[in-house]
Amino acid sequence: MSGSRASRDVLGRGLRVLGQAIRDEPRLFTIGVVGSSLFGLLIIANSYVVGGVIGNVVVPAFAGKHATAGTLALVAAAFLGISLLRVASIFGRRLGAGYMQFRLQARYRRAVTRRYLSLPPSWHQTHATGTLLSNANSDVEAAFVPIAPLPFAVGTIVMVVAAVISLFVTDWVLAMVGVALFPGLFGLNVVYSRHMSPRQIRAQQLRAKVSAVAHESFDGALVVKTMGREEDESRRFAVFVTELRDALISVGRLRGLFDPVMDSLPSVGTLAVLLLGAWRLQSGAISVSELVTVSFLFTVLAFPVRAIGWVVAELPRSVAGWDRVQAVLSSTGDLHYGTKKLEVSGAATMAFDNIDFRYGDGPLVLNDVTFTIPAGKTVALVGPTGSGKSTIAALAVRLVDPADGTISLDGTALPDLTEASLARTAALVPQIPFVFDDTVRGNVTLDREGIGDEDAWRALRLAQAERFIEKLPQGLATAVGERGTSLSGGQRQRITLARALAGRPRLLVLDDATSAVDPRVEAAILASLRSRDAGASILVVAYRRATIALADEVIYLEQGKVVATGTHADLLATNQGYADLVTAYEKAEQERVEA
Numbered sequence: 001m002s003g004s005r006a007s008r009d010v011l012g013r014g015l016r017v018l019g020q021a022i023r024d025e026p027r028l029f030t031i032g033v034v035g036s037s038l039f040g041l042l043i044i045a046n047s048y049v050v051g052g053v054i055g056n057v058v059v060p061a062f063a064g065k066h067a068t069a070g071t072l073a074l075v076a077a078a079f080l081g082i083s084l085l086r087v088a089s090i091f092g093r094r095l096g097a098g099y100m101q102f103r104l105q106a107r108y109r110r111a112v113t114r115r116y117l118s119l120p121p122s123w124h125q126t127h128a129t130g131t132l133l134s135n136a137n138s139d140v141e142a143a144f145v146p147i148a149p150l151p152f153a154v155g156t157i158v159m160v161v162a163a164v165i166s167l168f169v170t171d172w173v174l175a176m177v178g179v180a181l182f183p184g185l186f187g188l189n190v191v192y193s194r195h196m197s198p199r200q201i202r203a204q205q206l207r208a209k210v211s212a213v214a215h216e217s218f219d220g221a222l223v224v225k226t227m228g229r230e231e232d233e234s235r236r237f238a239v240f241v242t243e244l245r246d247a248l249i250s251v252g253r254l255r256g257l258f259d260p261v262m263d264s265l266p267s268v269g270t271l272a273v274l275l276l277g278a279w280r281l282q283s284g285a286i287s288v289s290e291l292v293t294v295s296f297l298f299t300v301l302a303f304p305v306r307a308i309g310w311v312v313a314e315l316p317r318s319v320a321g322w323d324r325v326q327a328v329l330s331s332t333g334d335l336h337y338g339t340k341k342l343e344v345s346g347a348a349t350m351a352f353d354n355i356d357f358r359y360g361d362g363p364l365v366l367n368d369v370t371f372t373i374p375a376g377k378t379v380a381l382v383g384p385t386g387s388g389k390s391t392i393a394a395l396a397v398r399l400v401d402p403a404d405g406t407i408s409l410d411g412t413a414l415p416d417l418t419e420a421s422l423a424r425t426a427a428l429v430p431q432i433p434f435v436f437d438d439t440v441r442g443n444v445t446l447d448r449e450g451i452g453d454e455d456a457w458r459a460l461r462l463a464q465a466e467r468f469i470e471k472l473p474q475g476l477a478t479a480v481g482e483r484g485t486s487l488s489g490g491q492r493q494r495i496t497l498a499r500a501l502a503g504r505p506r507l508l509v510l511d512d513a514t515s516a517v518d519p520r521v522e523a524a525i526l527a528s529l530r531s532r533d534a535g536a537s538i539l540v541v542a543y544r545r546a547t548i549a550l551a552d553e554v555i556y557l558e559q560g561k562v563v564a565t566g567t568h569a570d571l572l573a574t575n576q577g578y579a580d581l582v583t584a585y586e587k588a589e590q591e592r593v594e595a
């Protein structure tokens with residue numbers, strides 16, 4: 001795309017963003033524009049008063065004709081009245097613009113965050129957290145930067161139109177100066193925007209990059225420190241920070257060039273008015289009052305006209321931010337839910353029927369997988385790394401949908417269920433526990449309706465976490481720190497398990513959810529979950545022999561296919577691959593304990 005087409009495109013798209021903002025906040029925009037238009041009209045009125053005073057009071061005074069006290073009082077009242085109205089107009093303009101800008105930011109931040117939460121895990125896997133933070137923060141902010149001067153700029157247009165009319169009413173020759181000057185000012189703004197556009201877009205992209213790299217470095221602080229990568233990480237970060245600095249300096253340099261030119265143009269206009277005005281005055285075409293009015297008008301117009309420049313200058317940044325926000329808002333891939341609801345108590349039955357699954361356009365990672373978890377039973381998934389265990393766990397709670405086949409709960413296909421019914425029925429406890437920066441109570445109950453302290457304690461008891469929580473200084477009310485930093489890995493896992501149990505799920509999916517707890521505690525957890533108390537069927541991805549042995553049935557997977565199904569003892573006796581794997585697990589566990 002050629003430079004001028006690109007800049008016209010940015011201008012057009014920027015105006016569409018402003019149009020959307022006005023449609024979102026019409027009332028506040030109107031308040032701002034009314035205030036600003038009043039401000040502009042008062043500037044013109046003020047010029048007339050100044051011109052009138054100079055021509056009718058000051059100049060006659062030089063000739064010894066002094067104004068009466070009444071006239072002076074009238075002049076004072078006019079200046080005072082205009083000043084008071086100006087105070088009100090600035091108040092209205094700033095209030096309207098400020099409220100509009102910050103309300104829009106809040107509205108779109110909420111929308112972006114809501115969208116993040118409804119998009120599927122596959123979407124999140126391809127979008128860096130730092131970039132998402134930048135979308136919700138600096139991109140939303142950038143999209144609405146031109147809103148702050150927008151009402152001022154629109155009011156200025158009203159003022160310029162009124163000024164040109166009043167110029168023509170005064171004198172057509174002087175009016176020609178305005179006719180030449182104002183389009184010049186607008187043209188300059190357009191040229192400015194054309195040069196500013198690529199600089200602003202680049203700066204906005206770099207802001208996101210800096211945020212993404214910083215987030216990754218902080219998130220992986222432990223790896224960075226233990227691997228002695230501080231210097232390299234700092235260098236990696238410095239590259240983008242330096243690039244951002246240079247991009248912003250280039251923005252500042254251009255602005256530094258533009259601002260004085262914008263400032264000086266109206267002064268050139270004033271000069272032209274004075275030269276032409278002197279000639280018109282001599283020929284008797286205009287009066288002293290009119291000349292003063294027009295030249296004063298050109299002097300005071302310079303400042304408001306710059307508001308248009310502020311809006312135009314920020315449009316490229318606004319478009320860059322808006323595009324990135326829209327990319328999130330228009331992302332698709334969310335799952336659609338049905339209308340059916342399931343029973344709320346009693347263990348559920350889950351069936352996988354001929355399930356095929358692939359990530360994106362990749363190869364099949366599950367191939368014709370069929371198995372059932374009967375109500376109240378525990379089924380263990382065992383298989384070498386990469387065989388598809390976590391994928392099955394994700395499918396069971398419908399984080400993703402299969403490419404082919406049907407997964408059902410109590411005979412109802414998962415897509416036919418409401419989101420709430422599915423969330424209530426099946427709970428996943430993932431491999432990596434996530435603990436919020438909250439109290440133990442907050443982490444277990446998540447403020448879900450109908451889950452009180454008694455339910456929290458019951459869940460913690462089942463998760464074998466009751467004893468260590470009792471020993472904490474404030475029990476349930478103990479704050480656990482960001483991401484549960486004050487807890488051990490096994491404690492975090494048990495709190496995460498208790499969170500799932502507190503909702504009394506009818507199917508519990510444990511994806512290697514107790515790997516960090518002691519093997520005896522893990523066996524105790526599974527035993528308590530299998531008791532009637534928990535009331536749930538269990539699908540467990542397991543590595544320890546003691547845990548696997550507790551399952552009613554074991555499904556042995558290899559490369560996305562079910563190779564064998566049966567009890568642990570049966571599989572041990574009949575399947576060499578299974579026997580080798582479980583023995584290897586056991587050896588690894590023993591070595592770990594010894595170490």
Ligand SMILES: Nc1ncnc2c1ncn2[C@@H]1O[C@H](COP(=O)(O)OP(=O)(O)OP(=O)(O)O)[C@@H](O)[C@H]1O
Pocket residue numbers: 125359362365383384385386387388389390391392
């Ligand atoms: N998000 C993803 N995008 C593309 N491929 C993926 C993704 N997640 C997993 N895979 C691939 O799918 C296959 C199954 O992975 P999965 O995590 O289900 O295996 P697993 O048996 O749970 O492995 P592990 O025991 O190591 O946790 C693997 O080949 C893996 O590389």
